[in-house]
Amino acid sequence: MxxxxxxxxxxxxxxxxxxxxxxxxxxxxxxxxxxxxxxxxxxxxxxxxxxxxxxxxxxxxxxxxxxxxxxxxxxxxxxxxxxxxxxxxxxxxxxxxxxxxxxxxxxxxxxxxxxxxxxxxxxxxxxxxxxxxxxxxxxxxxxxxFNNSHDLYAVHNQWAAETLADLIQKGRSKILELGVGYGSATQALLAECALRELQIEYTLSDKSLFLLRKARNALKQREEAVITSVAIDINRLEQHAEKQFDLIYAVNVLHCASDIEKTLRDLRGMLSTGGTIVISECVRSGYGHKLHQEFMFSLMPGFEMINHSPDDPAFGFLTPADWQGLLQRAGYRHVEISVNAGGNIRGAIAVGVRE
Structure with missing residues (x-):
């Protein structure tokens, strides 16, 4: 839906x-x-x-x-x-x-x-x-x-943080964040947890050890979470199949997976029964609609052309319907996709449950 x-x-x-x-x-x-x-x-x-x-x-x-x-x-x-x-x-x-x-x-x-x-x-x-x-x-x-002082980016972090916080159960939930990057999504979530007095066990992950250390050091003083970190490549999740989490959280990360459906399937295996994945992504209304972010990101590895029209291409960012189909084919249930308010589609939150 x-x-x-x-x-x-x-x-x-x-x-x-x-x-x-x-x-x-x-x-x-x-x-x-x-x-x-x-x-x-x-x-x-x-x-x-x-x-x-x-x-x-x-x-x-x-x-x-x-x-x-x-x-x-x-x-x-x-x-x-x-x-x-x-x-x-x-x-x-x-x-x-x-x-x-x-x-x-x-x-x-x-x-x-x-x-x-x-x-x-x-x-x-x-x-x-x-x-x-x-x-x-x-x-x-x-x-x-990639900072919460950048208002065009921060709204996506805040929306994702509020969505995930709504799903945190009483007690201490075990959460994995994928692709922590510079840590702005993490900071938004932890601030939201502090506001609601929620206690969590939080695992940061990224392929880059440099970014992982940088984010971990920036979060040393946070008290609302027990924070650990682990190097995870979203294209090689089989190495972490034994890990189990209540919630998995990814903000503008999974579109860079080489095989998104396989990555989602592997992540489903890392969720405990009844666990939920929350994905925040910039999206487009259709492949014919171009996003200004493509100007920068299309030059980066992992940000590939997503359609088969080389004379009218689109890069990286999928549609809400794409995310719904990917989650359903990867075996998630109760899949819900929410797009932003305001008429023009800019972002989406995708939620799926492992039963």
Whole structure:
């Protein structure tokens, strides 16, 4: 069952206005990137294949350039008539001014600018994606992005934390978090547990030992949980099959699994009878709808193309219906999918039970 979350306090009009602004901001950066690559929509009309021919991306990034064109069309920076692309004039009129809302979107804008400065060099093979994205100042920008002071990201953490806290039973529940990353989802959950006076046994996990140690050190002073940590690769869960948890928690992690259905099936085996998995994911309404986050994440390993249309691709983020089908095929019962309030689908919470 797919239902809409009725709470408008998180995904309210301010959130959606800020999200829409960031989407246009990404389009403006893409437009500038293509201009830097010699593609001037204000002077010439192009067919899609001519954009590829002009930019000359390496083979593995051709689909990213097609995505970029599709995103510009979606955001009304371009229009296509009889197969010919031309500017709408919106790009020239778009001023990179902050929206008139009191939310912190700077981490998104700074990361977008950081990627945009090297995007042409990356897609044309003149630079390597990971050293650019995580080297020098990049690491700090990612940590700011995955932080609860970043309002566009924090709402997903808070929604997930409230959902999981609602499921914690009296007594001490054993919880596993997958892909702790920089720890912002963990911090949101522990704060929610403290607010409700809930006691838990909490196991942090991540493939990266560096991130795992960093998150563990940041949580040393928390008193509402007994915290342990373990290195877990979501693609090799068979090594941890003997572990049993009441709840498994994953925030924007499982879309990176190489075989999501298998990973979900393996996780089901790690739940105690009656145990529940809670998954929070950014989602799209359909594969034809592009998300601004794809601009950054499509350059990262594990963030693969999810459809079979190389000239109109989508990367990484699934639909609510996809998550419902995956959980059901993996053997979960009482599967419920909730999408955010506010009309435009941005995120979903997926819940499934092992019986």
């Amino acid at each position: 797919i239902q809409t979350d009725r709470d408008n306090t998180l995904f309210n009009s301010v959130y959606h206005e800020a999200y829409n602004y960031v989407s246009d901001y990404v389009a403006s950066v893409i437009y500038d990137c293509l201009q830097a690559g010699g593609i001037h929509f204000s002077r010439h009309c192009y067919q899609r294949r001519e954009v590829i021919e002009q930019l000359r991306p390496v083979e593995k990034y051709r689909s990213l350039v097609y995505w970029a064109v599709s995103f510009l069309l979606q955001q009304n920076f371009l229009e296509e008539k009889e197969g010919v692309l031309q500017t709408t004039g919106y790009a020239e009129n778009f001023a990179k001014q902050r929206p008139s809302v009191s939310v912190n979107i700077e981490p998104s804008l700074q990361l977008i600018d950081h990627v945009g400065r090297s995007w042409v060099e990356i897609v044309t093979g003149q630079a390597q994606a990971l050293p650019v994205m995580f080297g020098a100042s990049g690491e700090e920008l990612w940590e700011r992005y």
